[in-house]
Structures are given as C-alpha cells and as structure tokens.
Amino acid sequence: ELKVEQNPLFLSMQEGKNYTIYCNYSTTSDRLYWYRQDPGKSLESLFVLLSNGAVKQEGRLMASLDTKARLSTLHITAAVHDLSATYFCAVDRGSGGSNYKLTFGKGTLLTVNP
C-alpha cells in the first residue's frame, strides 16, 4: 500500500522567511502533484511533477521531485500572508491505462504571520 508522508504537518512562519515542506512516499512513482486548499474550499492544483529531477516554480513557490529518494519538496521563498493555506502532496502510482488515482499526504497547514 502506498504511503505518503508530509512534514511538517503544521508550519507557522513569519512573512519574509523561507521554508521547505517535505513529502516522502513509499513506492515507486514518477507522478507527483502539489495542491493548495483554503479553508472550506476545493483543491487547487499548484504543480505537476512527472519525472526525476523535475523542478517547477510559480511565484514564491518552487517544487521539486527526486524519484530515487521518493521525495518531493515544496519550497517557500519570502513568505507572504496570502500563502496561508493547507498544502497537500499527492502521488499517483498509476501504471497506465485506467489505474490512475491519487494518494494524498495529510497536508501541511501553513500560517504566515505578519
């Protein structure tokens, strides 16, 4: 059974600071996704990482994937209050055809304080 572990689960940081959220997963996969969820809202896709060494950046967020280490990171640069949300990584262990499905981590609740 695929397990996806995120840490930290809670992150309180000051505006302007940098931090990294880690996502480890237990079985081979080369498809990893990061989502953002605001309270009571849906899941918004942030990044799609499809190969070893993939790096994607959008604004103050950068995501990377190391499939050999089974690790993805979400790096936050110079945090601002608007980044406060819960961030989920999700791994797709689908082997093709109809078997795509996402296994989510527990999420990291990020609070950015002024």
Next chain:
Amino acid sequence: EPEVTQTPSHQVTQMGQEVILRCVPISNHLYFYWYRQILGQKVEFLVSFYNNEISEKSEIFDDQFSVERPDGSNFTLKIRSTKLEDSAMYFCASKRDGNTEAFFGQGTRLTVV
C-alpha cells in the same frame, strides 16, 4: 476556463436516507473520481471511473456506494443508506490523461444527522 461543477454544495440528510451527489466533469476528460475529506483530515480516494466502468475502488466504497455516468456529462455518487460516519466533504475530480493533474470540484458537504 473549464471547471468541474458539483451540486448541491451542502446536503443535510437523516441517517438511513439515500443521497445522490452530482458532478459535471470537464468535457474532454476521460478519468473521473470521487474523493472524500472528513473535516480536518486528509483527502481519501473512493472510486475511479474510466471507459464507463469502475476501474478501482477503495475499502471505503462498500456496497452502500455506487457511481453512474448516465448521460455522458453527469457523474453521480449515490449512498444508499447513509451513516453518521459518512459526514464529510465529497469532491468530484476529473483528469484528461495520465500526464495531467486532476481538477477538483468545489465539493459537496454532506452532513448526516
């Protein structure tokens, strides 16, 4: 921009009643899903649907659950006899192919009383 739409946004039902949650996936997508999220917890996979049939289901998706794609646009989740523990946010999602992300609807908050 195309989006996944779900109705209703909130449903309150009595224990033992049947509920149907409705979803309209993005039109050119091929893979359809239901996930649920109990308040404050992680998002859990329920079922995937491809080529007009269930491709995979989780342990949560027991005989009380069923899915249908009756008319080529709607995708429904039925819970036949709801339990208190079915209270959760239910998300529908759709995906174009294996190399794209799943897009999630706004969710239906189901409250079983």
